[in-house]
Amino acid sequence: MICKKHIDNLGIDTSLLGYGCMRFPTKDGHIDEERAEKLLDRAYRAGINYFDTAYPYHDGQSEPFVGKVLDKYPRDSYYLATKLPLWQVNSLDDAKRLFASQLERLHKDYIDFYLFHAFNRDRFEKMKEYGVFDYLESEKAAGRIRYLGFSFHDSFDVFKEIIEYRKWDFCQIQYNYMDTDDQAGDSGVALAESLGVPLVIMEPVKGGSLATISDDLLRNLRKLRPDSSAASWALRFVGSRNNVKVVLSGMTTEEQLEDNLNTFDGFEPLSEEEETLVKKMADSIRGRVF
Numbered sequence: 001m002i003c004k005k006h007i008d009n010l011g012i013d014t015s016l017l018g019y020g021c022m023r024f025p026t027k028d029g030h031i032d033e034e035r036a037e038k039l040l041d042r043a044y045r046a047g048i049n050y051f052d053t054a055y056p057y058h059d060g061q062s063e064p065f066v067g068k069v070l071d072k073y074p075r076d077s078y079y080l081a082t083k084l085p086l087w088q089v090n091s092l093d094d095a096k097r098l099f100a101s102q103l104e105r106l107h108k109d110y111i112d113f114y115l116f117h118a119f120n121r122d123r124f125e126k127m128k129e130y131g132v133f134d135y136l137e138s139e140k141a142a143g144r145i146r147y148l149g150f151s152f153h154d155s156f157d158v159f160k161e162i163i164e165y166r167k168w169d170f171c172q173i174q175y176n177y178m179d180t181d182d183q184a185g186d187s188g189v190a191l192a193e194s195l196g197v198p199l200v201i202m203e204p205v206k207g208g209s210l211a212t213i214s215d216d217l218l219r220n221l222r223k224l225r226p227d228s229s230a231a232s233w234a235l236r237f238v239g240s241r242n243n244v245k246v247v248l249s250g251m252t253t254e255e256q257l258e259d260n261l262n263t264f265d266g267f268e269p270l271s272e273e274e275e276t277l278v279k280k281m282a283d284s285i286r287g288r289v290f
Helices: 035-044 061-068 092-106 120-131 131-140 156-163 183-193 216-220 230-239 252-265 272-289
Strands: 003-005 012-015 015-020 050-052 077-086 112-118 145-150 171-174 201-203 244-249
Touching: 003 035, 012 244, 015 252, 035 112, 035 252, 050 201, 050 244, 061 077, 061 092, 077 092, 092 112, 092 131, 092 201, 112 120, 112 131, 120 131, 120 156, 131 145, 131 171, 145 156, 156 183, 171 183, 183 230, 216 230, 230 244, 230 252, 230 272, 244 252
Parallel strands: 015 050, 015 244, 050 077, 077 112, 112 145, 145 171, 171 201, 201 244
Antiparallel strands: 003 012
């Protein structure tokens, strides 16, 4: 079964591997529901209990589809995450309307992990101006949101301002072995841990690019782990960070899912030797790109 992580401030256990629901297989421009449902069922049976969707994923198709599939399972057996699309919020009424529509689309009475989607400085200031923080706190008090957080795309200085603004239940950042100095980066990982804010990680394989590294770099990795994929190294790098509680992966194919399940079944953090190798590999990739 998939490795679980305890989130101390929330008192819950999440699967270290989470299912990102923005890259389902498609057919004729729509989610291939038969195939995608089998992927979600396989993930659930293997112990994945964190499912992450959002209002715009798959042109709005992801939330209704994920909600429908998860209806098959006891509501207390999984955690469902979705996000308020901030670019569509131009008033408090917009936020209220969108949140109500998401509950309906997901066919749920409450959302476990609710995020301000893709915070940057401008959106952060607007949400303060419109009173959205107080509104979502009221929804949390009413039991329609269990945990409130944010996802993030901006500089570290903005991340610091946002994460220190209030006591967050969690936050979600882009992080991988190539992005340690970008956006929140290593500094954000350290700051979140110091503040006791658990991390959910998106883009651990950098949009899939770290799953397809060059043959010579892959050979170096396989000297230590002959049967491990390039993607597994990227996922283990992220999952080895102490305060990372969920590593999201948007698994499109059965092969990707099975490879990731293998990585997180009896998860092994990177050894000191492996950490050194990954950092050297990142330097090599940067040298080739730039």
